[in-house]
Amino acid sequence: MEVLRIATAGSVDDGKSTLIGRLLYDTRSITDDRLEAIDTASKRKGLDFTDLSLLTDGLIAEREQGITIDVAHIYFSTPTRKYIIADTPGHVEYTRNMITGASTAQASLVLIDARNGVVEQTRRHLYIASLLRMKDVIVCVNKMDLVDFDALVFDTIREEVIGIAEQVGIAPRTLHFIPVAAKEGDNVVASSVHTPWYKGPSLLGLLEALEPGKGKGDLPGRFPVQYVIRPSQDAFHDFRGYAGKIGSGRWAVGEEVVVLPSLRVATIAAIYKGEAPVDRAEAGESVTLTLKEDVDVSRGNMLVKSSERPYPEVTTFTARIAWMDEQEMQEGRTFLLQHGAQVVKVKVLATEEVLDIHTFRKAADKKTFSLNDIGTVRLKSSRTLFLDRYAENPANGAFILIDEFSNNTVAVGFVEKF
């Protein structure tokens, strides 16, 4: 069975939590005692309906404030696949959480309140979907019941979103639009009788039709060596295996590979998945490789196919970053960069631009990054990194920056060019 990861985004009152609650409820993915708990909590709040949004609000602090403040993971399954929803806050203060939640997602759900149409937040969510190069952006125009399921309202919003999407660089074929009313379940799982003018699938119908993880197998091979397995038992005293999760490409026993950074050439002798030897393995699988030749390989090295050039080796490059720390970031500072199993010191040579979060154009004269800012920097690393451009290989084009004093993860970065 496949796994499909979705990220949800929407402003505080757009009903995102209710939408997810409805998705769980209509696919019979919540148990009676959970339902009973939120029923009781709804009554305690003085509501005359069961507030499905209570299914996803969990931490004490936010329950008092009434908004979600972190990434919540919610699961449900249909007969064909398992879904993981990363439910993230809509507030601008939690942009970093949104980016985190969306980073491993296949598809992004953007919610718009039909009464309000496109708001500032919509722009930000679309921008982030573009930054992450999400394969599918599903725009749910919610609360259609409050605008009498008016097709004109839906179409007007649709046109506006398409316009913004063009501005931020989202390809039209990536976008999907669905009119929904989460509270009563219109077009969430079941098709709504109130939208005869809408000919598309329900939200779940659309999700079921998406194709997870396509394309990674066709990219050049990238195997970041995570751990070296060297048993000390007699039975396996010659065994030296290189364990890791295949980033991209298809790998087979007998193939010729090159070790980065040493550039030593070797041949794959065996591939193990768990305890079983296999002939081949592909992107996303955690395996252990052994090589015929006795070459030096350690954690942080990368194996690539000898025939696939150029090899990804960079020291200076330009990257788009999203700043995630309370402390400001300035040119000239050094950080640790973590990419795969490599952790390397880097220096910010220059800030090329910091974006205005309202227009997503360059903010004139802004050279420092504050919490949740997005922009472009030029970085120089103390050692060779094995990065691809994010646009070419998303599995190998992203990294994080770490503050070596606080140990905090301060930014996520996407390689733009070398």
Added chain:
Amino acid sequence: MNSESIFPRALEAEAIYILREVAAQFERPALLFSGGKDSITLVHLARKAFYPAAVPFPLLHVDTGHNFPETIEFRDRLVAQTGTRLIVRYVQDSINQGKAKEETGRFASRNILQTVTLLDAIEEFKFDACIGGARRDEEKARAKERIFSVRDDFGGWDAKKQRPEPFEILNGRIHVGENVRVFPISNWTELDVWNYIREEGLGLPSLYFSHQRAIIERDGFYWPHSEFLQTGPEEVPFAATVRFRTVGDMTCTAAVLSQADTVDDIISEILEATISERGARMDDKRSEAAMERRKQVGYF
């Protein structure tokens, strides 16, 4: 068609990736082992992750002293079979040392006391990473937990300080005195765990399967009658055919009436279940925010 896995194998790949990252980033990791299905699954995953080498960290069992004998037997057999190293620390010792106080009354359990013993064990062995089988679908506060959860030297968890984990890049850097809790099966649901157990043919303590047991009924739940359970004179034990959906110990776990005695039957039962897995855990019912409060003071 028959060979197609119902269990989503991407979840296994993710868990193995996480376990290897722990072994690589930390100097003294430990795997918190309770004898329940989640920790048994973790041991199996660890063996796969490091094959053909031995699992490079010990199992740590915080024994409340109220364990089901079946759990202890199973634990010892598993350790013997797998050649893993086991460390056991006892809540009773913490009580004897005056570091923890035995609860009294009908709802007395040693669940919260485990935290004291755990923190002492971490201190004793200088564990810098503790791997556990907690899952995000179990409970509200766990839904937001990171894969690597940084704890301060009191084992405390501050929700506002957790690090973002974009792209599954795991930052395990810590200061002296801090340690990290790691949750490799965060994204697995209860059903995923059972499907994995079935596909991998994993053994489990007999408690999970239907058996005869003396129980008492209290507030709509069935409690295993034992020397540790505090009962009133009106609570008379009777024999019933039950099994345990979740295995804590004898004073914090309720049984359900069930005839399911195979993994397949259990899976069918879960698919129709009307009480979520942790619903039978009294420790969570005490207040809505129970789990989060416990985590703030270092509970696993």
